[in-house]
Amino acid sequence: MENILGSAASASKTVLITGVSRGLGKALALELAKRGHTVIGCSRSLDKLSSLQSELASVSSENNKDNKHLIMDTDVRSNTSVEELARAVVENKAVPDIIVNNAGTINRNNRIWEVPVDEFDTVIDINIKGTANVLRHFIPIMIENKQGILVNMSSGWGRSAAAQVAPYCASKWAVEGLTRAVAKELPAGLAIVALSPGVINTEMLQSCFGNSASLYPTPESWAPKAANMILNLTVADNGASLTV
Template identity: 70%
Template sequence: MTAPKPGGGAAAAARAAAAGPRTVLITGVSRGLGRALALELARRGHAVVGCGRSAEHLRSLEAEITSPSRHFLTVADVRSDSSVAELAKAAVERKQVPDVIVNNAGTINKNNKTWNVPAEDFDMVVDTNIKGTANVLRHFVPLMIEKRHGIIVNLSSGWGRSAAAEVAPYCASKWAIEGLTRSLAKELPPGLAAIALSPGVVNTDMLTSCFGSSAALYQTTETWAPKAATMILSLSLDDNGASLTV
């Protein structure tokens, strides 16, 4: 496993630029980190295949994104295996099989003691954060194997490497992403790599859910996105199995 490397810097920027335009699949693209990352990658000339559950939010993104005709933004729910299967089929038909996958779609439980978290809230976290990631891998990794190249980025969290009170379902899901990614990295054939990436602490709706008004003290998605884009685009096969942080 490689040592952590910074999210920015001239060397990372050079590596990112050297690879040329790529097609990047981002789940949960309609808001938060996914939306900001999509806008940044499009600004840099990359093609985005993006999915989210809100058609309204996707229309808003499409209205703002650079060169909208280059991208494929569509409603899909990663919790549904059949929905992800349709997304993969559409990507193949459009000749937009991704070079990079960013499994970003995620949710968090409302702050609560573990034994007081309603079953439906726990299910939502597991179904989105763990099963949703697995659904994407199930349908897109074979396409990457066929192309014989691809970088898979599964978004983890600082709470996937530590723990906090009242967010046990979320912590459990992100610890699961760390383990899933390391296992996947051992299974991938030559030409592919899987990385668990913590975005760091960013002011999003999810952070507000945990921190309340204190979330405003942290970096915005707009500040985060250029650093994240540079780091993701500079990832290589040498990073296979790594746990990194933007």
């Protein structure tokens, strides 16, 4: 069984990752490119995307030098922006085998009645609506392709709760519920999972934990294990809540 999984994971795949300009998204993109996979990446951080394109090219394995990674300026909060990304993917004949809904944000530590309205809205718009926008435009493409794996990045706080991050907890609980519901809607050949990355030293963790965030693993040390897990997902995992 392990040989079969290893073989499946080693076959070159096209992977779409949202929120690819930093943190977990960037680390995962570079790890996948290093292994010979093609990355479709999107982010709102236009200034970071051109340097990412260069980094992806420099780490890409020799057998993938001719494959061009597609990096786009996309705001997942905008349905129109995600629609444009989907159109570009189809035009480039780069339909993803795997989608990682990674774009996410967290509120500054605060009790719910002290969280500014616009900050609450941003968490909901990116973490829930952003995920839904990607599903809305890419599931039909995957259905036409008769295969695909969708990974919605969740959190331990999508399965438990903590004070002062209620908007974030609410958004990740929503991601868990959304994933389970969509799993019941997908046709044969497709699967969707909710994946908690574990506790990783990202800017979001630093926002919550302050200096103690440095006690946790870096995105770069997390990425190889995450890549192994994501590349080995199958339709049998449909609807699962997993942790790296």
